[in-house]
Each structure stands twice: as C-alpha cells, then as structure tokens.
Amino acid sequence: MPPIVSEEYKRKKKKEILSGALACFAKKGFQAATIDDIVAYSGISKGAIYNYFKSKEEIYLELLNEQTESANARLAEKISVFSSAEEKLEYLFDLYRDMSPFSQERKDRITVQLEFTLHSSRDENLNRILNERGKKFFLKLITDIMEEGQNTGEFRSGADPNHVAGLFWTFMDGAMLHRVINEEYPYKTIIDYVKGLVLQDLKQG
Amino acid sequence: MPPIVSEEYKRKKKKEILSGALACFAKKGFQAATIDDIVAYSGISKGAIYNYFKSKEEIYLELLNEQTESANARLAEKISVFSSAEEKLEYLFDLYRDMSPFSQERKDRITVQLEFTLHSSRDENLNRILNERGKKFFLKLITDIMEEGQNTGEFRSGADPNHVAGLFWTFMDGAMLHRVINEEYPYKTIIDYVKGLVLQDLKQG
Amino acid sequence: MPPIVSEEYKRKKKKEILSGALACFAKKGFQAATIDDIVAYSGISKGAIYNYFKSKEEIYLELLNEQTESANARLAEKISVFSSAEEKLEYLFDLYRDMSPFSQERKDRITVQLEFTLHSSRDENLNRILNERGKKFFLKLITDIMEEGQNTGEFRSGADPNHVAGLFWTFMDGAMLHRVINEEYPYKTIIDYVKGLVLQDLKQG
Amino acid sequence: MPPIVSEEYKRKKKKEILSGALACFAKKGFQAATIDDIVAYSGISKGAIYNYFKSKEEIYLELLNEQTESANARLAEKISVFSSAEEKLEYLFDLYRDMSPFSQERKDRITVQLEFTLHSSRDENLNRILNERGKKFFLKLITDIMEEGQNTGEFRSGADPNHVAGLFWTFMDGAMLHRVINEEYPYKTIIDYVKGLVLQDLKQG
DNA sequence: CATGAATGAGGATTCATTCAT
DNA sequence: GATGAATGAATCCTCATTCAT
Known part of the structure; x- marks a missing residue:
C-alpha cells in the first residue's frame, strides 16, 4: 500500500533534488560533491533522493539533459520568427x-x-x-x-x-x-x- | 657518502611519475584518478611516488606549473624575433x-x-x-x-x-x-x- | 518523520562501541589498536563507528571522559555522608x-x-x-x-x-x-x- | 671485504642511536616514533641504524635493558657500604x-x-x-x-x-x-x- | 660499512548505496 | 514514500624494512 502521490508532486520533488544537486556539482565538481552535500543543500533525505534517482550519476545526467532538451527546442523556435x-x-x-x-x-x-x-x-x-x-x-x-x-x-x-x-x-x-x-x-x-x-x-x- | 642517486636520476624519476600521472588525470580526471592508477601506469611503487611528491594534489599542481612556467618563457622569446x-x-x-x-x-x-x-x-x-x-x-x-x-x-x-x-x-x-x-x-x-x-x-x- | 532510532538506541550503540574500544585499547594500546580491531571486537561495522565518533581519537577521549565525569561526581557525594x-x-x-x-x-x-x-x-x-x-x-x-x-x-x-x-x-x-x-x-x-x-x-x- | 671497525666505534655508534631513540620514544611514544624520527634526531642514516639493530622493537628493548642492567648493579653495590x-x-x-x-x-x-x-x-x-x-x-x-x-x-x-x-x-x-x-x-x-x-x-x- | 631510495602491507577515513522502520 | 543508520569497498597516505650503489 504505497501512498500514491501525484505526478505533480513527484516532478516538484525531482526539481528540488536537481536544483540542490546542480549547486553542489557546480560548487565542488561531480566527484567531490557527495550525496550528503546534496542532502544538506536540498533538505531532502538520502533515502528520498534514491527514490527518485538510482545513482549519483543519474542525477548528473538528468541535470545535463534537462538543459539541452528543452532549451534547444525553444531556441529553434525563436529563430524561426x-x-x-x-x-x-x-x-x-x-x-x-x-x-x-x-x-x-x-x-x-x-x-x-x-x-x-x-x-x-x-x-x-x-x-x-x-x-x-x-x-x-x-x-x-x-x-x-x-x-x-x-x-x-x-x-x-x-x-x-x-x-x-x-x-x-x-x-x-x-x-x-x-x-x-x-x-x-x-x-x-x-x-x-x-x-x-x-x-x-x-x-x- | 656521495648522494645515493644523482640529481639527474631524481629529475628523471619525477618526470616518469608526472608523465604517468598526466595520462591518468587525463583519462579519468584528477578526482577519479587514484594513486593506484598512477602506480599501475608509471610502474613506480606507491611509496616511491610519495618520496617525490607529498600528495596527489602536489603532483597535479606540479603538472600544471610545468607547462606554464617553461612553455611561456619560450613563447615570449620566440615572438621577439x-x-x-x-x-x-x-x-x-x-x-x-x-x-x-x-x-x-x-x-x-x-x-x-x-x-x-x-x-x-x-x-x-x-x-x-x-x-x-x-x-x-x-x-x-x-x-x-x-x-x-x-x-x-x-x-x-x-x-x-x-x-x-x-x-x-x-x-x-x-x-x-x-x-x-x-x-x-x-x-x-x-x-x-x-x-x-x-x-x-x-x-x- | 520521528527520529529513525531513539536516543536510547543511540546511547546504547555508543556504549557498545566504547566498550569494544576499551577492550582493544587496553589490549594493544591506543596507537596499536586499529579500527578494524574495534570492528572485530564490537561487531559494529566500520562505517557505523564513524557515524558515532568522528575519529579514533575521539573514541579514546570519550572513553577517558566517561570515567572521570560521572565517577568523580559520585565519589564526592558518597564521602559527604x-x-x-x-x-x-x-x-x-x-x-x-x-x-x-x-x-x-x-x-x-x-x-x-x-x-x-x-x-x-x-x-x-x-x-x-x-x-x-x-x-x-x-x-x-x-x-x-x-x-x-x-x-x-x-x-x-x-x-x-x-x-x-x-x-x-x-x-x-x-x-x-x-x-x-x-x-x-x-x-x-x-x-x-x-x-x-x-x-x-x-x-x- | 667489510671494513672492520673497532668494537669501540660500534659501541659509540649504538649509544648514539639509543640516545636519539630514547628522546624520540619519550617525545612521541614507541608506536608513534618513527625510524625517520630517530634518523632525524640521531643524525644516523636509516641503513646504519639497521646495521646495529634489527628492528625498532629491538632498539626499544635494548633501551630498557641498558638501564636496569647496569644501574641496578651499581645500586646494590652502593648500599653495601x-x-x-x-x-x-x-x-x-x-x-x-x-x-x-x-x-x-x-x-x-x-x-x-x-x-x-x-x-x-x-x-x-x-x-x-x-x-x-x-x-x-x-x-x-x-x-x-x-x-x-x-x-x-x-x-x-x-x-x-x-x-x-x-x-x-x-x-x-x-x-x-x-x-x-x-x-x-x-x-x-x-x-x-x-x-x-x-x-x-x-x-x- | 653507510646511504637513502624503493617497497607494499597496513591503517584511518570517506561515501555511494541499501534497507529496516 | 520518507528517513537516516548501517555497510564495506575504495582511497590516500605512512612507515618499517630491505637492498642496490
């Protein structure tokens, strides 16, 4: 009986984690930034982070995708005008x-x-x-x-x-x-x- | 009673370590490259490495100095002709x-x-x-x-x-x-x- | 959301570590006793020990405080009768x-x-x-x-x-x-x- | 063809090592004192130390014997007067x-x-x-x-x-x-x- | 005999990940 | 789903001892 939460909630939570992780990776680099840093920064518990991402690397990769995917779509659009x-x-x-x-x-x-x-x-x-x-x-x-x-x-x-x-x-x-x-x-x-x-x-x- | 090994020898040894370290740092990055990688790559024992450099970071910094120091001096000279x-x-x-x-x-x-x-x-x-x-x-x-x-x-x-x-x-x-x-x-x-x-x-x- | 484990539990765990450490320090001396000895003796994992104490030295110091702090208070009291x-x-x-x-x-x-x-x-x-x-x-x-x-x-x-x-x-x-x-x-x-x-x-x- | 040196010389050398070692052991304890400390303190090379003693522990033991052996003999004598x-x-x-x-x-x-x-x-x-x-x-x-x-x-x-x-x-x-x-x-x-x-x-x- | 460079086992500590509650 | 305690492999570094010069 897992308490179901809305997709909305999940997305928000992921965003929070990614935002904290971005700051940590920027401040210390991927290797040097620890999960505990991200916990401290995002205020989200270690266990919770692993509910949303299956490894530190996945957080990293998602962070990088996030950017290209959407930003670039917008870019092409804007130019077309x-x-x-x-x-x-x-x-x-x-x-x-x-x-x-x-x-x-x-x-x-x-x-x-x-x-x-x-x-x-x-x-x-x-x-x-x-x-x-x-x-x-x-x-x-x-x-x-x-x-x-x-x-x-x-x-x-x-x-x-x-x-x-x-x-x-x-x-x-x-x-x-x-x-x-x-x-x-x-x-x-x-x-x-x-x-x-x-x-x-x-x-x- | 004369120095056990020549300065020349020491310099060569340092070069070897730096060369192995450079390859390792390039291949994996400073954080991810381990001393054991450098050992494996350079064929020099862990202890010996620490005879020449007092930390992994020092190797890194020396590697970076090496470059700027000498290369730049040469550059300025060459231009002057x-x-x-x-x-x-x-x-x-x-x-x-x-x-x-x-x-x-x-x-x-x-x-x-x-x-x-x-x-x-x-x-x-x-x-x-x-x-x-x-x-x-x-x-x-x-x-x-x-x-x-x-x-x-x-x-x-x-x-x-x-x-x-x-x-x-x-x-x-x-x-x-x-x-x-x-x-x-x-x-x-x-x-x-x-x-x-x-x-x-x-x-x- | 309540604390994962009770304060009571933590105190007990610390006691266990200290007790194992005491035996190890006594048997081999502070320097010679290794964290692995304490692990073996207390049956608590290396990581867990570092959750409770931030260094081998801290374990040592706590062990010494433990004694003086409480024991001495009791001593003075007993005499007063x-x-x-x-x-x-x-x-x-x-x-x-x-x-x-x-x-x-x-x-x-x-x-x-x-x-x-x-x-x-x-x-x-x-x-x-x-x-x-x-x-x-x-x-x-x-x-x-x-x-x-x-x-x-x-x-x-x-x-x-x-x-x-x-x-x-x-x-x-x-x-x-x-x-x-x-x-x-x-x-x-x-x-x-x-x-x-x-x-x-x-x-x- | 090992250059023979006098017993006198050997005894003096041992004394020097022991004297340096005593200071080191006292200052840092047996475990914490390193052979390099003794080298630094006595001015005698690492190799030489191992020519006279076969281990750090042997130095320690000799240091302790030194004392009891002679000192005590003298003590008994003095009392007899x-x-x-x-x-x-x-x-x-x-x-x-x-x-x-x-x-x-x-x-x-x-x-x-x-x-x-x-x-x-x-x-x-x-x-x-x-x-x-x-x-x-x-x-x-x-x-x-x-x-x-x-x-x-x-x-x-x-x-x-x-x-x-x-x-x-x-x-x-x-x-x-x-x-x-x-x-x-x-x-x-x-x-x-x-x-x-x-x-x-x-x-x- | 003297020297100090080389060796590598050993030790303290960290940290990604798991999992019981 | 959330929490953070537990785990132990992995890492940097030390240092007693050896040995080529």
Whole structure:
C-alpha cells in the first residue's frame, strides 16, 4: 500500500533534488560533491533522493539533459520568427551576449556543463552521443542559417557554413569558460566584437 | 657518502611519475584518478611516488606549473624575433594552428589544463592566481603586440588591445576544448579563418 | 518523520562501541589498536563507528571522559555522608582497596587511563587540562578532608594537606599500576598498610 | 671485504642511536616514533641504524635493558657500604629523592620506562620476565634490608618485608609518574614525608 | 660499512548505496 | 514514500624494512 502521490508532486520533488544537486556539482565538481552535500543543500533525505534517482550519476545526467532538451527546442523556435538570415544570426549572438550578467544558477549550470563536456572526452560512447547531438543540433542551427543566407544572397557564397558554425560555438564555449572563471572578463564587448567581424565577413561582396 | 642517486636520476624519476600521472588525470580526471592508477601506469611503487611528491594534489599542481612556467618563457622569446606586429600575431595563430594533429600527450595536457581552469572557479585563491597570471602573461602577450602594431601604424588605432587579446584566448581555449572532445573538429581551418578575420580587421584603414 | 532510532538506541550503540574500544585499547594500546580491531571486537561495522565518533581519537577521549565525569561526581557525594574527616579518609582508602579483585573491565580502564596520563606529558595542552582537573578534583577531595579534620582537631595541624593529598594519589596510582602488571601484587594488604601509616600519623598528638 | 671497525666505534655508534631513540620514544611514544624520527634526531642514516639493530622493537628493548642492567648493579653495590639497615633504607629514599630536579634525559627515560611497564601487561611473556626481574632485584633489594634490620633489631619484627618492599616501589613509581606529568608536583617533600612515615613505623617498638 | 631510495602491507577515513522502520 | 543508520569497498597516505650503489 504505497501512498500514491501525484505526478505533480513527484516532478516538484525531482526539481528540488536537481536544483540542490546542480549547486553542489557546480560548487565542488561531480566527484567531490557527495550525496550528503546534496542532502544538506536540498533538505531532502538520502533515502528520498534514491527514490527518485538510482545513482549519483543519474542525477548528473538528468541535470545535463534537462538543459539541452528543452532549451534547444525553444531556441529553434525563436529563430524561426526572423525572416532574414542576418537577423537570425545576429539574434543568436545577442541572445548569448544578453545572458550576461550571469545569475549564479546560470554560472553553476555552465560550470557543470563544461566539466561534463570535458569529461565526455573520456567516454567513447558519451563522446559520440554528445558530438552527434552537437552536429545535429548546434551546428545545424548555424549551417541552416548560413545556407539560407547564401541562398538569398545575404551572405557571400564562399563562406563554408560548417566553419562558420564551428567558429560560432568554439567562440561561445570559450567565452562562457572565460566568463565563469573571470569576473572581469569583458564578455559582452567581446561577443559584440566577434559578431561584428563575422557579419562583416559574411556580408562582404 | 656521495648522494645515493644523482640529481639527474631524481629529475628523471619525477618526470616518469608526472608523465604517468598526466595520462591518468587525463583519462579519468584528477578526482577519479587514484594513486593506484598512477602506480599501475608509471610502474613506480606507491611509496616511491610519495618520496617525490607529498600528495596527489602536489603532483597535479606540479603538472600544471610545468607547462606554464617553461612553455611561456619560450613563447615570449620566440615572438621577439619578428620585427613587425603583424608577423608576431600571425606567428601566434600559426603556432597554435600547427599544434594539430595533437599528440596524445598534448591532448592529455589540454584536458587536464582545461579541467583545472574550470576547477579554479571554485577556489577564490586559485582563481585569483590564475587570473593574474593570465593577465600578466597571456593577455599581455597580445596587448604588447597590439600596442606595437598601433604605434607603427600597422594596426588600426581604434581596436582595443584588451578586446583583441580577450578574443584571441577565448577563441584558442574554445578551439582546444572542441578539438579535445571532437576528433573531426576542423581545428586548423577554423583557426585560419579567425586569423583572417582578425588580421583583416586590424589592418583595415 | 520521528527520529529513525531513539536516543536510547543511540546511547546504547555508543556504549557498545566504547566498550569494544576499551577492550582493544587496553589490549594493544591506543596507537596499536586499529579500527578494524574495534570492528572485530564490537561487531559494529566500520562505517557505523564513524557515524558515532568522528575519529579514533575521539573514541579514546570519550572513553577517558566517561570515567572521570560521572565517577568523580559520585565519589564526592558518597564521602559527604560521613561526619568525621577520619571516616571520610578511611572510606577513600577502603574504596580503592575494595576494588580488588579487579574485573577485566576495570583493569582495562586503568591501563588505558594510565597510558593516557603518561601520554599527556607529551601534549602541553592536554597536560595542563589534566593537571588542573587533578588539582581541582582529586587533590581537593583530600585537602578538603584534611582541612576539615584539622579544624575539628581530628588531625594534627602540622600536616600539610597538599602533601597528604599528593601522597594519597601518588600511592593509589602506583598501586593500580602494580596491580595491573602483576597478578600477585598484594594490593589490598599494601593499601591497608599505607592507610594505617597515614591515619596514625595524622591522628598523633 | 667489510671494513672492520673497532668494537669501540660500534659501541659509540649504538649509544648514539639509543640516545636519539630514547628522546624520540619519550617525545612521541614507541608506536608513534618513527625510524625517520630517530634518523632525524640521531643524525644516523636509516641503513646504519639497521646495521646495529634489527628492528625498532629491538632498539626499544635494548633501551630498557641498558638501564636496569647496569644501574641496578651499581645500586646494590652502593648500599653495601652502609652498615645499618636503617641507613641503607634511608639511602634508597634519599637516592630517589635527590634525582630531582630531573634532567630531560631522566624524564625521557622514566616516561619510556613507565610506558613499557604498562605495555608489558599486554604480553604474557614480557610480563613474566619483568615481574621476575622485579622480584629478584627490586623487591629483594628492600626485603634484604628489612631482614637485616629485623635480625639486628633495628626494625620491628612484625613488619612484613614484602609489604614494605611493595610499598616502597609502589610509591616510587607513583611519584615518578606524577613528577613526569606535573612540573609542580612536590616530589622531594612527598618522598621525605613517606620516608618519615615508613622509618618511624619500622623503628617503633 | 653507510646511504637513502624503493617497497607494499597496513591503517584511518570517506561515501555511494541499501534497507529496516 | 520518507528517513537516516548501517555497510564495506575504495582511497590516500605512512612507515618499517630491505637492498642496490
């Protein structure tokens, strides 16, 4: 006779755990953060945590999924409202630029995300999944815009969409890394600078 | 009564330990890599390791110093042979570009380095040290070139040296990160692309 | 939501651990006794022990406190029922005398206690605490009786209370030491002998 | 072709090691003192120490023998010069009394000795040896005097030599223990007090 | 004989996970 | 479902002893 609780309740509970875990993973790293840390942080008992997740690693993975899944769906949607490729690209640059100033929660999320990305280099399988996802989603986001821009003549046809896409994400990851480790890093200004360089290049005859 | 073993011998032994440790830290991360892993990897006994380093952390830190200390001194020296700012900047881009294809050892080093950089965001003190070092050395490397270029008129005077410097390292860190997690990342091409954008911008009237 | 286990249960568990630890410390000494010994002896898992005590040393210290704290309170109380100083002093001698034959547990406790006392000579801070406690409690126990006896005229006024007190505890510690290391030591007889000498001296004209 | 060194040299070397070891054992206890401590303290290399002693325990045992062997031989000799039992007994009391103020080396020796004595309660074999030695030498020292005194009529015949002997060593061990752990312990005064009590008792009709 | 580097068994402590209440 | 006590494998580090130089 297990006391049935609503799905709603369960979802809320999971959120609480994930939120506490995010803070802990960000503050100490996945390995160093202990379940007891998460207990202390989330106020949820150890046993309860294991009712919702079957291991520390699962919490970690869920935390990382959470982000990509939903956030990315929204992103693609938002872009679709713009009619020109240039506007779309510009919007993306601005979107990332305007994340600053970063909330603690976003910083935590970025730290955890980057650490996970790095960690993925150690696991063949994980690595493949992440790279595929990156290609299918992140790179595609930009290459689609590029192709659109080249078709409409907005962007010079000589630019390789893959390289522009690579450049974009290379740069964004670098910028977030620097922002996370250095309070004084001129995040917004530098993004604008790059945005200028890229757009100028793409639009030039 | 003479020293049992030569300084040379000791240095070699330390190198061996560091080399084994680097591989382990790269493969598993600092926390997850155990002393026993290092023992297995380096073939050196546990006790011997503790004769040369007083903790796992010390090995880690030495590994990170090793890199910056010497490598950076060499870098500054190499640049000084070029007479124009443009050549210097170009040289830096090329230097990083030509690191590819990456040896396993370099990949290991980068992974460990990036992980450490991220980790530093958790330790106020470490963070300050790293940022200061970054400012004093890495950023200065570029800003010096920028100022030189602006004085000689090679580079447009409107460009903010700090932003160019920030852009450069933001980008390099991002590129190394992507290279490390993705075998297919077009590292060289993208670096050349960025190099083109930046130089074009700086040289334009 | 009520406490998983009662306070009573916890106290009992602690007792069990302490009891096992006492036996181990007595049998091998604090340093030589291992946590695994305590595990084997008490039948309580290693992890559980660390739920109740945060280090081997804490177990040791608690073991030593346990004794002094309560036992001493009782001692002072018991003495207060006697109306003459002589009776009180005699009671103390008899109390220690009648500890023999020693139970294994008492022998253990004495061994551990003496070893700790000796060890305290190595730690300035510990040493000070122990000496203060000794002065405030053990010595005072006797000097109070002495002063009472001198005020009522039971004891000769020339006797220095501090010296009598010193003699008493010097002797008791010596006797317990000898008793612990030598089964054949005539503990009771010798205590009675000393009791006779001291009382005769104090009561003489 | 082992370079032969003189016996003299060897003895001196052993002394040096023992002296360093004594200080270390006193400062930290047998278990806690490490061979490296002894190396640091004596300035003799680890290898050399193992040329002279085959284990840490052997050093410890030798340290304890050293003392009893020679010191006790001298003691018996010294006593023999006195012609009356009373003088002999008094001499013994005075001898111990005049050890104070204690040199650091004596304190070290006492600490180590007492710790060893306590420790002996853990080893059946050791315990037997120590008790036999105690009986044969220490107790006998006093009982011989007692018998002599009773034969000459100096001491009352009712006194049990064994009890007096027991009392004497019980008390001396207690006094040394207290002296070692408490700088302010009135060692000399208390010994004199006990000496008075005992002699008065023995001489009384 | 002297030296101190190497060895690895052993010890204290931590922590993910389980499970009785 | 919630709780937190119990478990013990895993981890870092120490140190007595050995042995090549």
